[in-house]
Amino acid sequence: MRLSQYFLPILRDDPKEAEIVSHRLMLRAGMLRQSSAGIYSWLPLGYKVLNKIETIVREEQNRAGALELLMPTIQPAELWRESKRYEAYGKEMLRITDRHERDMLYGPTNEEMITEIFRAGVKSYKELPRILYHIQWKFRDEVRPRFGVMRGREFLMKDSYSFDLTKDDSVKSYNKMFVSYLRTFARMGLQAVPMRAETGPIGGDLSHEFIILAETGESAVFCHKDLVEMTAPPRDVDYSGDLTPYVRQRTELYAATEDVHEPERFEKEVPEDKRLSARGIEVGQVFYFGTKYSEPMNAKVQGPNGELVPVEMGSYGIGVSRLVGAIIEAHHDDAGIVWPQAVAPFDAGLINLKSGDSATDSACEQIYERLTHAGLDILYDDRDDRAGAKFTTMDLIGLPWQIIVGPKGLAAGEIEVKNRATGQKSNLSLDAACQLVAGAVAEAKEDA
C-alpha cells in the first residue's frame, strides 16, 4: 500500500480525552475514531489489526475443534425471560422495541441464544461433545465506558460454548479452550497468565481469567513468577489427547486477581523471591457453569440409558477488540506503538526519503515489488514530505521493520533497515535488505 493513497489521519497532538497510552496511540495513529462514549469507528489501520487478531483467534479455535457460527446482534427478549435473566440483567442491557412493540435487546452475551440453537438441533448424547463459537459485536451499556477500546460499550468478542454429557467431559472441553487460549495469546506476542477468577453472576464453580501484565492494567494481580515465563503449548498439540498436564502446570501455582486474592495462601504457597504483585488486563475468561442454562431452558439430550439429562455447559470468551488496546499497552515506547509481527497492520514500512528523486524512487519501487511478491504487506511512504515527518509517523504506527531509502545511502549502495522493537539499524545492499526483512517476517509467522 502506498501511503499517498491510504487513509491514515495521524494526529500530532494528544486528544485530551484519551487518558491511557493505548487509547492515545490508537487515536494518534489514525486507527480509531470515537463516535460516542464507548463506541468507535475502526479506521483502515486499526481495522487491519482487529482482523489479524480475529484471524488468530479463529485459527486457534478451529484447531481446538470448535465450530464457528454466527448469531445475531439483536435478540428477542423472550429467550432471556426463559433464563430469568431479562429482569436480572439490569440497565447494562440495551433494550429495544421494534415496530410491533416486541421487546428486543442488543445482545450483551449469547448463552441463551446458543442454548436455544443447541436444544433445537441436538437430542442425543451421540452428538456430544460439541464446542460452538462465534465472533460478534456485543453491546453492554456500561455506566462509565473508558480507556478507549479496553472498556467500550460496543465491543467485538469471541465466545465459545461447550456442550457435554457429563461434568468430566465438560472439564475436557474446558481444558481444550484453556490450551487454545494459551496458544492464541502467545501468538499475538502476549504472555497471558491464567488466574483463578470469580464465577460472578453467571454462576458455576470453575473459572480462570487470562491476564496480561501491564502497568495500566485495571486490576491488581498476584501470582508465582514462574507462570510468567512459561511457553505456550506447541502448534501441533493434540486436542483429542490428554491436556491436563498443560492445565495442571498453570493452575497448581498460585495466581489470583484481587477479587479472589488470599494473602495468607499467597505467602504460604509462594516463596518470597517468586512472588509477583502487578497489574493486569483481562483478555479472556474460561468458565464452566454446568446446567445453569440447560436446566431452565430445557436443553436436554438422551443418554445411553435413554434418560433425558440437561447438558453440561461452559462458556469461553476472548475480548477481540479489547486485545488491540491490550497489545498496545504491552508493546509501546515513547515514540509510539511497537507491534508484534503477528498482529502488525503491515509487515514492514518502506520510507522514501526523497520522493521524486529518480534513484530513490526506483530503488523503492524495486523493494516494494520484490517484498510484495514475496508475500509481505508493505506500507510504502511515497509522499513528498520531510524525512523527519516520515520517521516520526513510521515510529508512531509501529510497523516491526522500517526500510529506509535515501540518496545518501544509495550513493554508497546502502539501504537502512531498522527494527522498530530493538531500534537496531543495519546498512545493507538492496538485496540483503530485502532478504533480511522477508526472512524475519517469514520466521515470525512460522508458528501460525
Place this chain on the structure above:
RNA sequence: CGGGGCAUGGCGCAGUCUGGUAGCGCACCUGCUUUGGGAGCAGGGGGUCGCAAGUUCGAAUCUUGCUGCCCCGACCA
C-alpha cells in the same frame, strides 16, 4: 449512579470575569526556497462558538433549561 470538570475549524487551546459579531499553534491548500529524525517565507481555505429559550440596540461572553463528552469512585470482557 454519587463527586468533579469541560464543550470555540480535523487536533490542542485563547477569548467568557468586564457583551460590540471570533483568534492563535499544529494540520490542510498555492507558490518559492529547503530536504537523513515533525523546515522557512509569502499567500489562502475552513467555525450556525454543543442545543433551545430568555435579557439586550447588540450574546462565544449574562440568565434558565437541556444535551454531549472526560476524570475519580461503585460496576464490568
